Amino acid sequence: MIEETNPELTNLQQIGEFGLIERIGQTKKFVHEQTIKGIGDDCAVTDPQGKKVLLSTDLLCEGVHFDLAYVPLKHLGYKAAVVNFSDMLAMNVKPAQLLMNIALSAKFTVEAVDELYKGIHAACEKYGVELIGGDTSSSIRGMVLSGTVIGYADEEQIVYRSGAAERELLCVTGDLGAAYAGLRLLEREKQIFKDNPAVQPDLSGNDYILERQLKPEARIDIITALAEMGIKPTAMMDISDGLASEIGHICKASGLGAHIYLNRIPVDPSAASFLEELKVHPGVAALNGGEDYELLFTLKQSDYEKISKSPDITIIGYMSAASEGIKIETPDGRVSDLTAGGWNAFQ
Amino acid sequence: MIEETNPELTNLQQIGEFGLIERIGQTKKFVHEQTIKGIGDDCAVTDPQGKKVLLSTDLLCEGVHFDLAYVPLKHLGYKAAVVNFSDMLAMNVKPAQLLMNIALSAKFTVEAVDELYKGIHAACEKYGVELIGGDTSSSIRGMVLSGTVIGYADEEQIVYRSGAAERELLCVTGDLGAAYAGLRLLEREKQIFKDNPAVQPDLSGNDYILERQLKPEARIDIITALAEMGIKPTAMMDISDGLASEIGHICKASGLGAHIYLNRIPVDPSAASFLEELKVHPGVAALNGGEDYELLFTLKQSDYEKISKSPDITIIGYMSAASEGIKIETPDGRVSDLTAGGWNAFQ
Numbered sequence: 001m002i003e004e005t006n007p008e009l010t011n012l013q014q015i016g017e018f019g020l021i022e023r024i025g026q027t028k029k030f031v032h033e034q035t036i037k038g039i040g041d042d043c044a045v046t047d048p049q050g051k052k053v054l055l056s057t058d059l060l061c062e063g064v065h066f067d068l069a070y071v072p073l074k075h076l077g078y079k080a081a082v083v084n085f086s087d088m089l090a091m092n093v094k095p096a097q098l099l100m101n102i103a104l105s106a107k108f109t110v111e112a113v114d115e116l117y118k119g120i121h122a123a124c125e126k127y128g129v130e131l132i133g134g135d136t137s138s139s140i141r142g143m144v145l146s147g148t149v150i151g152y153a154d155e156e157q158i159v160y161r162s163g164a165a166e167r168e169l170l171c172v173t174g175d176l177g178a179a180y181a182g183l184r185l186l187e188r189e190k191q192i193f194k195d196n197p198a199v200q201p202d203l204s205g206n207d208y209i210l211e212r213q214l215k216p217e218a219r220i221d222i223i224t225a226l227a228e229m230g231i232k233p234t235a236m237m238d239i240s241d242g243l244a245s246e247i248g249h250i251c252k253a254s255g256l257g258a259h260i261y262l263n264r265i266p267v268d269p270s271a272a273s274f275l276e277e278l279k280v281h282p283g284v285a286a287l288n289g290g291e292d293y294e295l296l297f298t299l300k301q302s303d304y305e306k307i308s309k310s311p312d313i314t315i316i317g318y319m320s321a322a323s324e325g326i327k328i329e330t331p332d333g334r335v336s337d338l339t340a341g342g343w344n345a346f347q
Numbered sequence: 348m349i350e351e352t353n354p355e356l357t358n359l360q361q362i363g364e365f366g367l368i369e370r371i372g373q374t375k376k377f378v379h380e381q382t383i384k385g386i387g388d389d390c391a392v393t394d395p396q397g398k399k400v401l402l403s404t405d406l407l408c409e410g411v412h413f414d415l416a417y418v419p420l421k422h423l424g425y426k427a428a429v430v431n432f433s434d435m436l437a438m439n440v441k442p443a444q445l446l447m448n449i450a451l452s453a454k455f456t457v458e459a460v461d462e463l464y465k466g467i468h469a470a471c472e473k474y475g476v477e478l479i480g481g482d483t484s485s486s487i488r489g490m491v492l493s494g495t496v497i498g499y500a501d502e503e504q505i506v507y508r509s510g511a512a513e514r515e516l517l518c519v520t521g522d523l524g525a526a527y528a529g530l531r532l533l534e535r536e537k538q539i540f541k542d543n544p545a546v547q548p549d550l551s552g553n554d555y556i557l558e559r560q561l562k563p564e565a566r567i568d569i570i571t572a573l574a575e576m577g578i579k580p581t582a583m584m585d586i587s588d589g590l591a592s593e594i595g596h597i598c599k600a601s602g603l604g605a606h607i608y609l610n611r612i613p614v615d616p617s618a619a620s621f622l623e624e625l626k627v628h629p630g631v632a633a634l635n636g637g638e639d640y641e642l643l644f645t646l647k648q649s650d651y652e653k654i655s656k657s658p659d660i661t662i663i664g665y666m667s668a669a670s671e672g673i674k675i676e677t678p679d680g681r682v683s684d685l686t687a688g689g690w691n692a693f694q
Contacts, residue, residue: 048399151390
């Protein structure tokens with residue numbers, strides 16, 4: 001947080017809500033053919049050009065979803081946008097536009113808000129998304145960010161959670177558990193700093209897990225790659241709450257069970273070693289940690305050849321009948337029930 | 348607020364986020380042809396059927412936009428939905444769908460959340476809107492509501508703020524200042540109760556101003572009536588921040604000035620008499636009070652005959668050249684500059 005008392009900084013009250021809207025509204029000319037009217041009227045207007053419209057919205061609250069003691073505002077703005085984009089990509093659709101609501105308490109300066117918007121704009125630029133609206137408001141205490149993402153697609157392109165079938169392959173992208181590891185690292189260093197402000201935070205050698213927590217990316221590259229390979233997943237969602245709970249959602253929506261192999265779940269070596277230091281099983285972090293923003297999807301077995309060489313896609317198991325439940329198999333061959341809390345054998 | 352310690356009430360933690368989503372998701376079957384997929388996937392999906400898409404989003408924070416000391420949760424849910432609908436109607440378009448994000452602190456029970464959603468559902472039902480998504484989240488302190496409304500229209504139907512022309516009529520619907528009067532009444536009674544909890548609140552005879560504050564309606568009836576009369580406003584917005592500031596927005600967007608007659612601004616008699624009791628000029632409340640959710644619009648002079656008999660529409664002035672500025676004329680014939688803070692003659 002930038003100090004309020006710095007005379008070079010501008011109090012939010014000095015420019016007011018309308019001043020803030022004008023400041024935020026100073027964006028480049030829209031390039032999407034689907035964007036007709038952005039910030040500056042009662043509504044934004046878009047042209048779906050014959051496509052279906054997809055919408056998703058997310059709420060981030062200070063103290064629950066982020067801690068400004070260690071999250072830079074620019075990163076926060078970036079993440080607030082990206083978590084929305086991830087929901088759109090999980091439908092196999094690229095995000096097109098974003099609405100962002102922001103509530104701020106009096107402690108924030110205009111310069112702090114500029115930092116936040118730099119992050120939002122950076123994410124929009126990277127993902128080809130246009131910021132077309134939002135509400136700015138004051139809050140009694142703390143910051144709240146509420147984003148709504150809009151995308152367009154033909155019905156044939158959209159992938160729901162409910163389309164999986166028995167014996168299909170269950171896949172994840174990238175690796176899991178690192179965002180949770182990064183959070184634990186930041187919390188540890190915050191505690192050390194609290195106990196002794198003279199100690200400098202020791203974040204060295206942990207770049208990867210920190211970046212996964214502070215500046216996550218959504219897998220737009222996978223959506224592009226799958227389209228290029230001519231693959232349409234049968235069911236898909238993003239992994240924001242942890243793999244175990246997301247598998248449960250796909251199984252429930254598709255009316256199926258699943259069989260997962262613990263040692264197939266991809267965990268980055270640096271995340272695994274940090275988690276082991278904390279006496280956390282990397283598999284538990286991958287299953288329950290959350291915030292990885294990777295994709296979980298099911299594929300027909302006939303697509304196996306096409307994806308088998310992709311380093312970014314790992315098959316972690318297969319879909320089974322609902323009556324078989326959701327099972328996880330450990331390397332020693334033991335099979336247990338997988339719940340959103342982990343798996344029973346380890347509890 | 349319902350007490351947490353009542354054993355008949357259910358703690359939010361007992362059902363968890365997914366339990367809450369299931370509870371909220373138990374809505375009726377969708378009837379809008381434009382609603383394809385509601386709550387239960389990463390995105391909601393809609394079919395604009397060849398129309399343009401309109402989107403607006405609003406954020407309400409406890410302590411800033413509402414005070415749970417005197418706002419019943421059902422009314423709050425209703426209002427949170429209606430303020431979004433009002434933004435859509437201000438574009439001359441009826442709202443079709445709603446996404447609602449809610450952040451709640453641990454003090455809220457499941458029963459309290461049910462009350463809130465009763466209000467949201469009641470508003471949706473009344474306005475023909477379908478709740479198709481939203482995020483539920485915890486907050487460290489207080490409640491946050493963030494709604495996003497979606498509507499569909501042909502481009503010819505949409506009314507922007509920027510379409511007004513010189514010499515056009517400037518009109519408002521209903522009456523203004525009553526929501527502000529209601530807020531002042533509630534604040535007064537809250538203070539009296541704080542000073543002496545034995546005193547019962549005296550709200551008698553003030554039903555109208557209380558309802559305007561606690562359960563505002565958006566003017567969907569006016570949008571229907573204008574369409575039936577074959578009238579399309581040239582510019583329009585809703586009056587949420589106060590008439591003076593909204594006139595400024597239309598003038599700026601349309602590149603014009605305006606001339607307003609103070610004694611033409613409609614104020615309900617019961618609101619006027621309560622405001623006079625408080626030594627607040629009713630015109631000041633109408634110009635700056637906000638939260639009335641009436642519509643402000645401009646019409647071609649040729650539409651005068653058509654609207655002249657509507658009791659719900661009042662002509663308060665006319666649009667002029669930008670060089671003439673925004674002026675207000677008091678009954679004694681004095682003309683002053685109108686600013687978002689009121690008018691200078693009275694300051």
